[in-house]
Amino acid sequence: MAGIDRLTDLAAPIANLEPRVDGTPLRSLGWIEVAAALAKxxxxxxxxxxxxxxxxxxxxARTLGRLKVSFSGTPGLSVDMREALAVATLQAYxxxxxxxHCNGRGFVHTPATQEMDDAGEWSSVPAFDTECGHCHGQGMDHIELGSVQLLLGVSEPVWExxxxxxxxxxxxxxxxxxxxxSAILARRLR
Ligand SMILES: [Zn+2]
Structure with missing residues (x-):
């Protein structure tokens, strides 16, 4: 069931990243606990x-409804287009x-290495992290804007x-x- 896979995606950072004040990480939490907290x-x-x-x-339906309403202040959009844009926005999301490239971490890790200099001496280069150039440190891959335009079936000038x-x-x-x-959810589970 796809929902459970996705819920695990949600649960993983919430359950693992936030250590308690006493230093105990919330490692025992799974998607069932996350789903139960979400239901409240x-x-x-x-x-x-x-x-x-x-x-x-x-x-x-409620999420799409809210999106549609958020487009009602945008001039020049027909009701149909507001609806299509709401669906496309949620699909893109x-x-x-x-x-x-960075497995969602936002940085790329280079482990420590040993290097020999010109005089034949070994020295160690410590490990370091560099910002991921692909996602610019965000840790996320987003849909191409051109794909959203295709999804909406509109021409470039209309899209722009x-x-x-x-x-x-x-x-x-x-x-x-x-x-x-998800921050509220994480606080509830703490
Ligand atoms: Zn990245």
Whole structure:
């Protein structure tokens, strides 16, 4: 079941990354505990998490409804286009994955090495991390804007003039909502 795989994606950082104040990490938490905590939340963020991770149809409808409303202030968009843009934004959001170059860490690790200098002396070069050049430290791969334009079936000029900016705003907003909601969830589980 795809929902469980995705829920594990959500649970992994929440369950592993946040050590308790007493230093004990929350390693025993699994997706069942995360799902149970999620069931108790009721706001827009919880709807987004449920839509993405639990395939919850009601939460999906409410999330799409909110997106559609968020486009109502955008001039020049028909009702149909607002609806299509809402669907495309959520699809783009769901297509977001951890960056494959850095495994979602945002940096690339280079282990410590030994180097011989000109005089034949060995010296050690300590391990270091460099920001991942592929995702610029974000740790995420995003859908290409051209794919969103294709998804909407509109021409380049229409995309540029009417849709690109509201799409990017709504996409950023979804990411923000997701971050907030998973932070709330993590606090609940602590
Ligand atoms: Zn990366």
């Amino acid at each position: 939340l009721t706001d827009a963020g919880a709807d987004l998490l449920r839509a993405v991770y639990l395939d919850d149809a009601g939460a999906l 769901i297509a977001m994955r951890p960056c494959q 003039a009417l849709l690109r900016e509201p799409f990017q705003l709504a996409y950023r907003e979804l990411r923000h909502t997701h971050e907030q909601a």
